[in-house]
Amino acid sequence: MNMLTVVTFAPLLGALIILCLPKEKVKAIQTVAFIFAGISMIASLAMLPGFDRGTPDMQFIERYAWIPSFGVQYFMGVDGLSFPLVLLTTFMCVIGLIASLGIENRVKEYFFWFLVLEVGMIGVFCALDLILFYVFWELTLVPMYFLIGVWGGPRKEFAAIKFFLYTLTGSVFMLLAILALYFAGTAPHTFDMLELAKMTGGWSKNFQILVFLGLYFGMAIKIPAFPFHTWLPLAHVEAPTPISVILAAVLLKMGVYGLLRICLSLTPVGFQWFLPALVVIAVINIVYGALCAMAQTDMKKMVAYSSVNHMGYCLLGIAGMTTAGFTGAVFQMLSHGIITGALFLLVGVIYDRAHTRDISAFGGLAVKLPVFAGLMSLTAFASLGLPGLAGFIGEFLCFLGAFQTWKLAAAISVLGIIATAAFFLRMLQKVFLGKLNEKWADLPDMTTRELVSVVPLAILTVLFGVYPKWPLDLMNKTIEHMLGK
Amino acid sequence: MTAPLTLSHYMIVAGLLFLIGVFGALTRRNIIGILMSIELMFNAANINLVAFDRFLHPEGVTGQALALFVMTVAAAEIVVGLALLLAIYRGTDTVYAEDFNLLKG
Amino acid sequence: MLEQIVFYSLSLLTLASALAVVLHRNTVHSSLFLGLSLAGVAGLFAALGADFIFAAQIMVYVSGVAVLVMFVVMLLGRASDLHLRQINERWMAALLVCGVAAVGLFKIARLHSATVATGAPRPSTHDIGRLFLGEWLVPFELISLVLLAALLGAVFFTRTENAR
């Protein structure tokens, strides 16, 4: 039974149905969106028991000829690396939908684009054929452009255009690399990742370096790695809350996933050659991201830069070229998705009420909004890596992996952790503690809808922090074989 | 002289007739001369048509039927040509081609 | 043997009269030679065994067109025309064109130098009639329209001022 196709294309079906609904029936549109996102999530959860944690190779494989003349197949499959991310995507999309109930204008287009975005994201994680991967990769761009461009903040058009062009240039280089790989393969040319992975022995070092750089350029923009990260704060600040949740929780992971899935397996020599530079970029990401976050006054921009910082940990974990580092990177992706998703939701909550995200504008909210203060503190501490919460496990494993090969880099990156702690504590102090700013004397606490979207994330953060066995078991076998072979 | 008649003989005759027509059309100063040369060209075409029909498709008569059509067209054309000539002659009192440059670019 | 003689004589007749039509200074004479040349062509048709076309040629061209041309020539002829040169100064270029065209035409003609008529010519009137009223009914009707148009045109052009 092709579960993966159900998971990937259920939202598309939903999107099409939404198109047929009349614009005024907002309630109907929202229910349809929930039904189909729900189907996608339930299907992915249903795959959980069937997922064999003992084998490192692909499962739930679906392979149909798509464009036989070029050897392009509709080849979908998940393994330890991509399955947790699929689960994260479907889960976060349902959370995003809950948060999207607050959207008023042009509801129909909003939900349509949202579901199309979900299809693209899930597809990226399941696709095992380079062209299919590229199609899904591009599919996520258009909805994102509209979602930021139409429902965004004051400078939404600029942000949307910048995001779109930036990622597009990246993916163009990636396309070049994919084609190079296609022609480098043996006679019956194929785009199938697994076959190409077997042929890497035959390719020359320079070829692999060039192909790697092409791929890396596409991925680095998405991660975002140091020189290409400037679109992230802009896109985050301008995007509406549910969209910046999805952007932070899932879209950033596509870059790291691509790095692990494609760059590592298809151009190992290129990856090896690039390692020292990757470590330097990772350290810059961490320390530079944290410093920039410290200098922010806008809460959302600060969280955006903290995402740059957290993605730096993923890169550090990967740069270590040890299984512990890879496990850390994948776990960090999961935990960052959940924690930063919750952070953005909470920032959205305060923005809906006070219509300003300036940290210095607030003060002493803990007295007035105890629940909000509690949740925000929990997520902030999770984000700065307090042990006992998911953030720490991911970070720690990344450092564990990186320390074995790059001792100095890990030492410097620890400064990043301190800086993260600094700016989160300052934010907590300025917003929640101290005297109550009379302007916000009448702020209501969190409504049930907001609670429903944030509390599950908080529970997951604590659960994964205290008992990380479940997610780790999913990915252990795959990652153990990723380096071992 | 004993070589049997072949299609090329007729083609040569028709060709020559056609060329004479062309020469006439190009050089005659008098419009009637031109019209007459055009008649010759029509006839050259007819010869070819009938000759081809005779040599290549003896079973069918399409060639001859077509020749008939060409005749009717030629007739129509000469009638109109002359009518025009009369009208012009009545108007400009000359029949020489050089004098008619009304449509000069 | 007879056939060759007939062919060569008739073609000589046609070509010579055609030259006369083109080159003769006196328009009346050239129109006469036109009639002669058309008759030669009719003879060729007869040589080719196209009996109905031979008859049509005689009726339409030789008697109809040639006579018509003679009328018009007579109508427009003026004494002053006789001593005017009937050929404009471009005859050298025309000659060149005809020479070049001749080269091309003869090259094509040589292609069919081997095709010899097979079988005796058959009476074709029956077939032409059946063809016209069968397969080619539409063109047949159309051609009648063309003639009608030509007729009206001729009448229209030659109308005198007061009728307008």
Place this chain on the structure above:
Amino acid sequence: MIEHAYLIPLIPFAASLIMMFGAKEDPHSPVAWIGIGAMTICLGLSVSILAAAAGGQIPLPYEHNWHWFSFAASIGGKSFLYDMPIGVLIDGPAAVLLVVVTLVSLMVQIYSVAYMHEDTRYKRYFAFVSFFTASMLGLVVSSNILVGFMSWELMGLSSYLLIGFWFEKDGPTEAQKKAFMTTKLGDSGLYLALLFIFAKVGSFQITQIHQFINNGYMTGTVATVIAIGILFGAMGKSAQFPLFIWLPDAMEGPTPGSALIHAATMVAAGIFVVARLYFIFLAAPDAMLVAAWIGCITAFMAAAMALVSYDIKRVLAFSTVSQLGFMMCALGVGGYTSGLFHLTTHAFFKALLFLGAGSVIHSVHTNDMRLMGGLSKKMPITFVTMGAAILAIAGIPGTSGYYSKDMILANIYYANQPIFWIMLGTALMTAFYMSRLFILTFWGDDRDHEKHHHAHESPFLITGPLVLLAFLSLVSGYMLNRDDLVYRLLAKPTISAQAPAGHAPVHAEAASADAHAAPALSAAAAEHAEGGAHHEGHLPHWLHLALPFLVLGSIGLAFTLYKGPRYALADGLKSTFAPAFHLLDRRWFLDDAFDLLVVFCDKVAAVAFWIDANVVDRVFVDGWGLLTRVFAEISNLIDALFVDRTVDGFGGLSLDLGVGLRGLVKEGQVQEYLMYVAIAFSLAATLILTR
């Protein structure tokens, strides 16, 4: 009983969750007694464990692990699934510390019922205290240094929460952030040490690390780096030399909270971790030297600062830092047993001092000693109990402080002469400032009549714990010292084969496993067997006698200086040594250094963001945008100028050609046109045919 050791941290943790989320916020809610009940159970458990251990019925160290989670790790190229265990390791020091922590926490919680009774967030306070105790016990109990590190950070969180308990005021919020950041700075050292250990040993289990060192696989340099890392962590948490700046400010929190956290337990955690991983220090002698000197400097500087401070809680804070300096110095010179012994005794009398100060503040509602005086008449029980504590801390013979401090000084004497004389001076300074505190608060006549008037003795819930702690601070030294119980319990671990660094001795690991099983006890027995005169346990005879007199001398000095109502003599001294006084008052300018560091970080952050906003963003991205726009402009220009022009050119050319040619042809001549058509046609036809 020891099988249920894992329950000890879990009970208070459960209690804190119940209190935090179960009950509703209410100043008099009975929820506090859940915490106290939980703590009594834990106390019972720990006492039974300690008794069994002291009695020798159960073999220490006892270890029991469960599977927590597993992740793919690769050491030296080969990747394998590493199963991370989580479990319990109870050895001598852990058992002792369990009792200390649970006892002090119980006393503090009972004391807090009265102290915090009408605070608006009463319930939350008890939840935080229980949460703190749970994380401290987690650290003491855990067999896995990663779990230890997690509870270590959670302790940092709970101290952050407790310091900033009254978060409406700015003071606590600033102090809590400073505390968390300084400890976090220290923790980064421990974090790196943890990573290094795993990179080398491939496991987080303390026993396995010990085996690893026993087999001599760990080279000197690696051990030193790890030891320095651990020391760095301990400096952060136990407020050693550069990082002790957060402790004096941490007094912003509620006094019982400070008593528990910043006197007895949390600050001791750093020392305990150093003790727990002592075998690493043994493998790195120069790291131990660094520890000794750090301890010595801390002790001296803190004692100096305590001399001049007039805030009762600040004085106690400085004294805590100073005593921690003593412990660190003891560990540094190899006095493992004396360091931990002092830790236990110090926990009791320092907690007592804080709680006593709390009851004083509770009644006179001010921290400033200059407004107190003559409270002995008004608060007899507090007066007597704090008097006992001050005697203990000063080191009067017979009190617990005497036994532990004497043992420390002895260890230092035999190890490192210069440090010994500084530490001796510090001990005398301790005696001086503690008696100064005692005199200013209780002695002489009152300086502020209005406050003195309605000063009253605190209710039983406050004085009860004071009495118990006073009893303990007097007796505990003697009890532990009896028949060398302390040497047996807090036996110094040993690393067996000081094998030459690097090459791994051949014998299989299993063989050394059982040899290690009971090194603690065997070493103690060996020591014991040396005819009882464990030589470094006591000072040389003449020093042994002189010390008490020196202490009494410094107490007398304090009395003379501060006995008058306006302590004129002390003020005179202050004016003469004004610069020294200013230096000490500004806490050796370390606070300012820390503030400068923070300001510097903010500047760097601002610069980083400026770079990001302008350089990377502007140049790199908009730069590309600009570049493409310029390129578009250029291509547009090229297109307009060249390509277009050429096309027009051709167009114009053909036009001119046409006009030129037309010049040839006479206008309007039909035959002319016919001629050219004929020419063109015939040429084309013949060319094609003749090819």
